[in-house]
Amino acid sequence: MQIDWAHFTPLSALAGGALIGLAVALLLLREGRILGASGIFAGLAQPRADFDWRLAFLAGLVAAPALAGLLFGVNAPRIAASPNVLIVAGFLVGLGARLGNGCTSGHGICGLARLSKRSLAATATFMAAGFATVFVFRHLLG
Amino acid sequence: MKLLVPLLSGLLFGxxxxxxxxxDPQKVLAFLDIGSAFGGPGWDPSLALVMGGALAVAFVAFRLxxxxxxxxxxxxxQRIDGRLYAGAAIFGVGWGLVGLCPGPALADLGFGDVxxxxxxxxxAAGVRAAHFVLAHARSARLAAEDS
Structure with missing residues (x-):
């Protein structure tokens, strides 16, 4: 087992994770809602009655990079994938998250934090599928 | 104001x-590339610590x-069925292809990234396709029960 010490960022990872946890706590304890990015987005992609709070959440999320640039000096990331791959991957992510009722935030953080067996099953499955996909494309085909 | 809480939550999340x-999808892929732990530049476990930090705070929140x-x-x-496993597996493949899941993809809109x-x-198209599939399956099931 070999760790990439040059790119491993334990402190900012833990601190960023704690901020994500605070975002979960705020939405839960004040509104009684689960912070699931795909669920919140789905209510915008296929509009339902409770549209406004989802839009407010999205506005905060989209405003974050500008503030993060000022506070932490975060630079814009480089998305390397080609347009065709982006379309296929985005479609699979949207389809899978709705069929599975959640994504990394809803199942992986909120669900696991409340010890949900269902979320553990979903998280283990998408983690395994993610590891397998990268392995196939980087080490078998790449 | 009622929308201030979700706005602040979205901001904190981002x-x-x-x-x-x-x-950064490259950072996510560096975690998902478990093969790199056995040669090459090595594995970047940062994502596990992000989840650890988030889980520690969220765990307390759910107790409160x-x-x-x-x-x-x-x-x-409680429902754990084929639909849950199939959805999670499809999601994981899409996640591994680019290194983006819904939260970071939406945040990256804020960087002005095309x-x-x-x-x-x-x-969004995937979400609508899922709703179409689920509505179709539901009406097929109801029709089968009627006959």
Whole structure:
């Protein structure tokens, strides 16, 4: 087992994770809602009655990079994938998250934090599928 | 104001993703590339610590929910079936292809990234396809019960 010490960022990872946890706590304890990015987005992609709070959440999320640039000096990331791959991957992510009722935030953080067996099953499955996909494309085909 | 809480929650969520480096698909892929732990540059376990930090805070929040003036959490769903596993597997393949999941993809819109916008549009199409499939399956099941 070999760790990439040059790119491993334990402190900012833990601190960023704690901020994500605070975002979960705020939405839960004040509104009684689960912070699931795909669920919140789905209510915008296929509009339902409770549209406004989802839009407010999205506005905060989209405003974050500008503030993060000022506070932490975060630079814009480089998305390397080609347009065709982006379309296929985005479609699979949207389809899978709705069929599975959640994504990394809803199942992986909120669900696991409340010890949900269902979320553990979903998280283990998408983690395994993610590891397998990268392995196939980087080490078998790449 | 009622919308201030979700706005601040979205902002905190996005700041956490940015600080942790999770808005960068290369950083996510460096975690998902378990093969790199056995040769090459090595493995970047940062994403596991992001989840650890988030889980520690969220765990306390769910213990506090419903107490005193805190809102109660919605009920925990129990259903574990083929639909859950299939959905999670499809999601994981899409995640591994690019290194973007819904939260970071939406945050990356804030960097003005055209590729993130393309991913988000495709994600919206995927959501609508899922709703179509589920509505179709539901009406087929009801028709079968009628006959």
């Amino acid at each position: 700041l956490g993703l940015c600080l942790a480096g999770m808005t 929910a419903g107490r005193g003036s805190f809102a109660a959490a919605p009920p925990v769903l 590729r993130a916008a393309l991913f988000v549009l495709a994600m």
